[in-house]
Amino acid sequence: MSATTLLADVRGALRVLWVGGLQRPDPTLPSELADLAIAARALGLDGLGEALTTLQVSLGPEHDAIERFAAQRALWVRSSLLAEQLRLHLLGASLHEEAEGTVAEAPVLPPGRDTELWPLGIEVRDGQLQLHCLDPAGGWVTLEDRPLALDPDDLANEPITSRLFQGEVCLGDVLDGQIELVRHPGVATAARWVGGPAFHTRPRLRSASTAAPALPALPPGARLAVGTGIVTCRRGPDGWVASSGGVPVAVSPLLAFDLDKRTRLDGTDTVRIEGVLVARGDRRVLLSEGEPPVFPTLDPATTRWPLSRWTTPLPPDEAAQLGAMAWPVIGGDRSALAAALAPAATSADLATRWAAQWAGRAIGLPPPDRNPGARAWLGREDAGSAEAVELLRALWLHEQHEPVGATLAGLLREARDAPLDDDDWVEIALRAWLTMRADPDNAVPFLAAHGERLGPGRVLPDAEGLLWVHHAWHVVASGKAELPPLALPRLAAARAALSALPSLDGWRWAAACDALRWLLSPAGA
Amino acid sequence: MDKRTADTLERMRAATVQLDRLLLELARQGLQRLTRASLPELEAAAQVAHHARLTALQRELLSLRTETERFLDRDPLFRTDAWIDRVGRLSLRVDALRSRLDQGALPDELVDLVGTPRRTYVAVDDALEIHPLGMSGWVTDSDFVGVTTTFYSPTTEQLVMASVTRPTHYFGTDPARLAWQSVSDSITRSMRELAHGAWRVEGARVSHDGRLSLAGEAYVMPVASTGARALDPIRCDDALEVLQRLGDGRIDPLAPRTAPWVYLELAHYGRCTFDDTHGTATVLARDRRGLPLRLRVRLAPHEQLLGRNLERLADPRSRPDGLVARAFADRDHLDLAPVTAVYHQPVTQRVGRRTLHSHMVHLGLEPLDKVER
Numbered sequence: 001m002s003a004t005t006l007l008a009d010v011r012g013a014l015r016v017l018w019v020g021g022l023q024r025p026d027p028t029l030p031s032e033l034a035d036l037a038i039a040a041r042a043l044g045l046d047g048l049g050e051a052l053t054t055l056q057v058s059l060g061p062e063h064d065a066i067e068r069f070a071a072q073r074a075l076w077v078r079s080s081l082l083a084e085q086l087r088l089h090l091l092g093a094s095l096h097e098e099a100e101g102t103v104a105e106a107p108v109l110p111p112g113r114d115t116e117l118w119p120l121g122i123e124v125r126d127g128q129l130q131l132h133c134l135d136p137a138g139g140w141v142t143l144e145d146r147p148l149a150l151d152p153d154d155l156a157n158e159p160i161t162s163r164l165f166q167g168e169v170c171l172g173d174v175l176d177g178q179i180e181l182v183r184h185p186g187v188a189t190a191a192r193w194v195g196g197p198a199f200h201t202r203p204r205l206r207s208a209s210t211a212a213p214a215l216p217a218l219p220p221g222a223r224l225a226v227g228t229g230i231v232t233c234r235r236g237p238d239g240w241v242a243s244s245g246g247v248p249v250a251v252s253p254l255l256a257f258d259l260d261k262r263t264r265l266d267g268t269d270t271v272r273i274e275g276v277l278v279a280r281g282d283r284r285v286l287l288s289e290g291e292p293p294v295f296p297t298l299d300p301a302t303t304r305w306p307l308s309r310w311t312t313p314l315p316p317d318e319a320a321q322l323g324a325m326a327w328p329v330i331g332g333d334r335s336a337l338a339a340a341l342a343p344a345a346t347s348a349d350l351a352t353r354w355a356a357q358w359a360g361r362a363i364g365l366p367p368p369d370r371n372p373g374a375r376a377w378l379g380r381e382d383a384g385s386a387e388a389v390e391l392l393r394a395l396w397l398h399e400q401h402e403p404v405g406a407t408l409a410g411l412l413r414e415a416r417d418a419p420l421d422d423d424d425w426v427e428i429a430l431r432a433w434l435t436m437r438a439d440p441d442n443a444v445p446f447l448a449a450h451g452e453r454l455g456p457g458r459v460l461p462d463a464e465g466l467l468w469v470h471h472a473w474h475v476v477a478s479g480k481a482e483l484p485p486l487a488l489p490r491l492a493a494a495r496a497a498l499s500a501l502p503s504l505d506g507w508r509w510a511a512a513c514d515a516l517r518w519l520l521s522p523a524g525a
Numbered sequence: 526m527d528k529r530t531a532d533t534l535e536r537m538r539a540a541t542v543q544l545d546r547l548l549l550e551l552a553r554q555g556l557q558r559l560t561r562a563s564l565p566e567l568e569a570a571a572q573v574a575h576h577a578r579l580t581a582l583q584r585e586l587l588s589l590r591t592e593t594e595r596f597l598d599r600d601p602l603f604r605t606d607a608w609i610d611r612v613g614r615l616s617l618r619v620d621a622l623r624s625r626l627d628q629g630a631l632p633d634e635l636v637d638l639v640g641t642p643r644r645t646y647v648a649v650d651d652a653l654e655i656h657p658l659g660m661s662g663w664v665t666d667s668d669f670v671g672v673t674t675t676f677y678s679p680t681t682e683q684l685v686m687a688s689v690t691r692p693t694h695y696f697g698t699d700p701a702r703l704a705w706q707s708v709s710d711s712i713t714r715s716m717r718e719l720a721h722g723a724w725r726v727e728g729a730r731v732s733h734d735g736r737l738s739l740a741g742e743a744y745v746m747p748v749a750s751t752g753a754r755a756l757d758p759i760r761c762d763d764a765l766e767v768l769q770r771l772g773d774g775r776i777d778p779l780a781p782r783t784a785p786w787v788y789l790e791l792a793h794y795g796r797c798t799f800d801d802t803h804g805t806a807t808v809l810a811r812d813r814r815g816l817p818l819r820l821r822v823r824l825a826p827h828e829q830l831l832g833r834n835l836e837r838l839a840d841p842r843s844r845p846d847g848l849v850a851r852a853f854a855d856r857d858h859l860d861l862a863p864v865t866a867v868y869h870q871p872v873t874q875r876v877g878r879r880t881l882h883s884h885m886v887h888l889g890l891e892p893l894d895k896v897e898r
Binding site: 011014015018019020021022023065066068069072073076077080081084085087088091092094095096098099105106107109110148161162163165166167168185197198199200201202 | 548549552553554555556557558605606608609610612613616617747748749750751752753754764765768771772775776778790791792793813814815816817818846847854856857858859868869870871884
């Protein structure tokens, strides 16, 4: 008897049992179940045999319907599952019988390359990244990527969502390590091997363990090559102009920012850079500089000034506040800084206290006891006629302690009921900030109407305005709501601050922009 | 424990006793002594199950009542084995329920066993990353048209499904058109966009059976696609592994009988044949080892595109490297219901005036004749 026949017979026995009922089962059923139990054991199905025997025994006169019900159910479960598995097994066996061996038309994965790569640098073109590398034989390899989003202000340090790496990566980490390709598809040309995002594989990042192959000098007149070279950068009337061996070198905003920082301190107008270049037809692109390499075209923090540059010429209290700004960046002791800030927090002057509070906020201190002063200022009879900046400053102080209430928002609206001055974009930023905090329902229409005025092409009126604009930008950037961005790139803010450097007292604009870490080097550096 | 929960537990316990008694009585008298008096008894038991929030048992009881009525009417469609199976499953479920109640389970912890009259969606604390596996359209007899996309979520390591549903009176009966419309008032992306990208869903809510709600405060943001890795959880090397997956889902007799999702790279596609009697289109195919299987789709009015696409699977211009499909075991055949064609290299897909590049073509809603390798 085959297992299939046996299971069919078991189902038949169960049918007989259910048709006749458990009260008076068919008298021939026990002997039939006994035969089936023997057959099941003969086939090696001991569990099924046991269930059959149990049901056979339960059909005796000394057992009641409850025991019979349990026994038949156990048999039903076992035989049903067994039949299901057997059906699939037989189906598998029949598939085997019909198999035709390996089929020639089987899909094959696209041919790929297994290799290790040493990154040389990254070129950014129209939102596309080209990661230039060397393979172990010194060959040029380019991996192309088009990330879902790219922060043009800080390409090296902000995580990007990469199609090539199929996840979030930091380009700074990519450039610091080595890359391993496994069956990565690509195209080989005469000059290089080019790969892109793949469906079945992705490049793997590893920490650098072996030295990169030597890179030759860029041949003169090369139109598509990678190599070392010297770049000479000169400040001209229209900005920076760079060339290498008589061929122009592209000066990206980040490279220009870096050159500005380098020359601001020594007052020169010419910079000479030895680095890795990629030749692109009639122009060249700087990839990296020096050994170990730095990446001025990607990393806005490539060049930093020492902290002493800022602390020395400032009055002591402002120097302390600048230190507070820089403290989280350079990893200082927060408790020591909090103690140092205590005298500033007791000053009676509102502007000074405001500045100190900003400093305290930067290091995560709880709001000090200056809110009563702000509240008292707001309570003045002439508060409604005050300048918007003054009023908002007080509101901002107040909000550190409790959210902006409807009363305060109403006060502002009453004070600034006049039409918005389209040219006063500090005011636009302030009102955007307040709207987002106090009247979020109207934030989207407000920003839709005025947000584009906060564009990068605007000249910042002063450092204080920069501070407020940046704060508004930060509120939007950190918010979850799908508000239209204020479109104020950090690089534009940092460059504006840099240009205003000689005429400002330093710490105010440094506090205002997130570019602090791009400007200051760690303590003692 | 509040009074409502205590009352529900009490009703559940009472229902298990009553259902035990009913099933034993059915078994004791046997089919040949069944009378029409059993029908109201089964209906009454279904009412008891309903009041005890035992939705799955209520449905089983109503099905058993229908089967019993067929037997009493001498309906030639009645099958004794099916009736026995239904009683057996019902009895097992009652036993499992009693056991869980004895262990102190609360009603909310019994949803997997007793079902729920209406899905409840639980907010997911973390952002939910989802990668599409397949998109399909459907039209119900109750005049609703819908599109469902199934995703793999590496966050929860589960398959989740998101749907949009609209009444046919306003939106017509073509699911392909619905796929182009916004998913909800808050999410302006269409289901088609969701089915061709990878996403992170903030504020997602998911039901116990893997339904993803994209209403309310949920919003989606694009993330990097993980490519073929998204298919790994359902990847099968050959037809035997598909059979293995089918077997895995049949170990628990109380588990819902859902066809498993599989991804299989087929080596050969045969000619498409149409069976007008059964309303099916079938393609005989073979896997890499030459094992045969059938690709089969129903020829429902809203699935005509699927039938046409099935004819084009063997066309070298659009021939896929792999298929995402639901697997079924027929008596002598292994059947796959194809959902998505997968290509190792991106294919161009002409959509109106645009040309899209994609590794996936959803066969129920996107025509293969617009695809070129």
